[in-house]
Amino acid sequence: MKNIKEYILLVLKGVGIGAANVIPGVSGGTIALLTGIFERLINCLKSFNVRTTKLLFKGKFREWAKETDILFLAFVLLGIAISAFSLAKLMLYLLEFQPVATWGFFFGLVLISCWYVIKEVKVWNIGTVVSLAIGIAFAVWVSLTSPAETPDTWWFLLIAGAASICGMILPGISGSFLLVLMVKYEDLMNSISTLNIPRLLLYGAGAVAGILAFSHFLAWLLKKWYGQTMAMLTGFMVGSLVKIWPWQQILQGEGDKAVTHPILPAKYEAINGVDPQIATAIIMAIAGIALVVILETWAGRKKANE
Numbered sequence: 001m002k003n004i005k006e007y008i009l010l011v012l013k014g015v016g017i018g019a020a021n022v023i024p025g026v027s028g029g030t031i032a033l034l035t036g037i038f039e040r041l042i043n044c045l046k047s048f049n050v051r052t053t054k055l056l057f058k059g060k061f062r063e064w065a066k067e068t069d070i071l072f073l074a075f076v077l078l079g080i081a082i083s084a085f086s087l088a089k090l091m092l093y094l095l096e097f098q099p100v101a102t103w104g105f106f107f108g109l110v111l112i113s114c115w116y117v118i119k120e121v122k123v124w125n126i127g128t129v130v131s132l133a134i135g136i137a138f139a140v141w142v143s144l145t146s147p148a149e150t151p152d153t154w155w156f157l158l159i160a161g162a163a164s165i166c167g168m169i170l171p172g173i174s175g176s177f178l179l180v181l182m183v184k185y186e187d188l189m190n191s192i193s194t195l196n197i198p199r200l201l202l203y204g205a206g207a208v209a210g211i212l213a214f215s216h217f218l219a220w221l222l223k224k225w226y227g228q229t230m231a232m233l234t235g236f237m238v239g240s241l242v243k244i245w246p247w248q249q250i251l252q253g254e255g256d257k258a259v260t261h262p263i264l265p266a267k268y269e270a271i272n273g274v275d276p277q278i279a280t281a282i283i284m285a286i287a288g289i290a291l292v293v294i295l296e297t298w299a300g301r302k303k304a305n306e
Helices: 002-022 028-034 038-046 050-057 061-068 070-097 099-118 126-145 154-164 175-181 185-193 197-242 265-272 278-305
Strands: 248-252 259-262
Touching (some): 002 070, 038 070, 038 197, 070 185, 099 175, 099 197, 099 278, 126 197, 175 185, 175 197
């Protein structure tokens, strides 16, 4: 009975992580930290290496399961899958019928997340300042010059899948937000809601490869250049705010394949002939800010007490 309760709890924690991974601006890593499984999750992912692979091929399944903590990972991933499939259609609905309010909420989430990530830079010097500037410049350039659509080839879906999982590894960074930047967020949500198995397999394969490779690479990168890495990540987030500004002028295309440019609410109303919902966007942005502050404060207190 104790194991059953533990497994149910792991599924529920996975549901929380999955919900965070679906919402651009909320980090699944933050939820993992908040629920007390972040360190175990990272250690579990890092355990998939040459040595444990040899155990699997030698038929030593019990040793392999123990070394990789596979049951823990399986139940967490089950919760993530349940959450993702439950929320995908809701997110598509909100983006189509309440775009200003939804992007206002996302804008608040990402804006406050920038603050929490940049706080990780303890020492500011030429290296960290340059890294921040490069991150901002690159993200602004990508946001303003992004094509109507990114490649729809198998290799790009693998890359997008790898990017989407980063938020589960690194607290403060949203994997879904990276998908928005890569113009693949709505495509993944559509693939989930319509059960497009071939596309989901490509995203999934990319996620698996990304999480296995990135967990080791990230550990090395943060060990060697922690300040510069966090500064550049902050720059990416700051510069990308132009991409999720609630009021956008569509130059061509539609949905997440549209080429857009941020504009003022008044111009948005003039072009579209609809209420720009300024008050609604501000309220939703504040709600997004409040959500991240609550989560980060709670996670910080939990980490301090451990």
